[in-house]
Amino acid sequence: MIDIRLKTSSGIKKGTFTDMKTKHVFWGDCHAPSNRELEELSKATKIAVHDLREYVDPKERPKLIDLEDYSVIVLAAPHKD
Numbered sequence: 001m002i003d004i005r006l007k008t009s010s011g012i013k014k015g016t017f018t019d020m021k022t023k024h025v026f027w028g029d030c031h032a033p034s035n036r037e038l039e040e041l042s043k044a045t046k047i048a049v050h051d052l053r054e055y056v057d058p059k060e061r062p063k064l065i066d067l068e069d070y071s072v073i074v075l076a077a078p079h080k081d
Contacts, residue, residue, distance in 0.1 A: 001030075001031050001032065001033060001037075002028055002029065002030050002031075002033050002037050002041060003028070003029040003031075004016060004017070004019065004020065004026055004027070004028050004029075005026060005027045005029070006019050006022075006024045006025070006026045007024060007025040007026070007027075008024060017040045017041065017043075017044045018044070020041075020044040020045055021044055028041065028045075030052075030055070030056045032056075033056055038052045038053060038056070045070065046069075047070065055072055055074055060074050061074070061076070062074050062075055062076050
């Protein structure tokens with residue numbers, strides 16, 4: 001699942017993959033995304049699918065990556081099923 005939030009002049013609102021192509025600042029919360037969702041996210045952000053797979057790997061350690069075009073925050077948080 002990928003939950004997208006946009007920062008707009010009127011506040012934070014729920015977004016879509018299409019909204020990610022705009023100039024808005026956005027946050028994509030990825031929790032066990034499907035291959036199709038990763039491909040859509042890759043198309044919308046121009047981030048390579050193999051990089052996205054690395055970022056969402058459950059074994060990936062928490063980290064912050066600040067690149068030229070985007071930043072990635074990998075978090076590990078406990079949750080109750």
